[in-house]
Amino acid sequence: MAQRIKIIYTPEGGSRRDWIVDLQNPSWDLTYATEKATDWPWGEFTERLGNQSAIATRALLWVLRKRDEPRLTLEAVVPDWDELDFEAECPRCGEWVVDDGHACAPTEAPETDEPAEASPGEA
Ligand SMILES: [Zn+2]
DSSP states (O other), rough: OSEEEEEOOOOTSSEEEEEEEEEESSHHHHHHHHHHHHOOHHHHHHHHHHTOOOHHHHHHHHHHHHHHHHTOOGGGGGOGGGGGGEEEOOOTTTTSSSSSSSSOOOOSSSOOOOOOTTOOOOO
């Protein structure tokens, strides 16, 4: 799994919000509140998140939304998969991609064994 993921939440009739979560270096509120909500320490939590655990996903969305909605309760968060999109930062090219295994756009000429600029033989 990528180190940084972006959670995009677009509730029906609401406006789009997104958050970036650094899985390797999470903020305190994320680790604390998700563990309190699920009993899973962060390592296990992210593993379950990677397996599309609905409980982990809901807890994550709750903690992120709570930053703007301090009184929001976990029970009030009932997301639909349609409302959620996930993107991951490709560790190779830095693009935000839906699929970790995407084919990176080549940033430089592909390596080749051919000698560069083989000069034409001299007459
Ligand atoms: Zn890439």
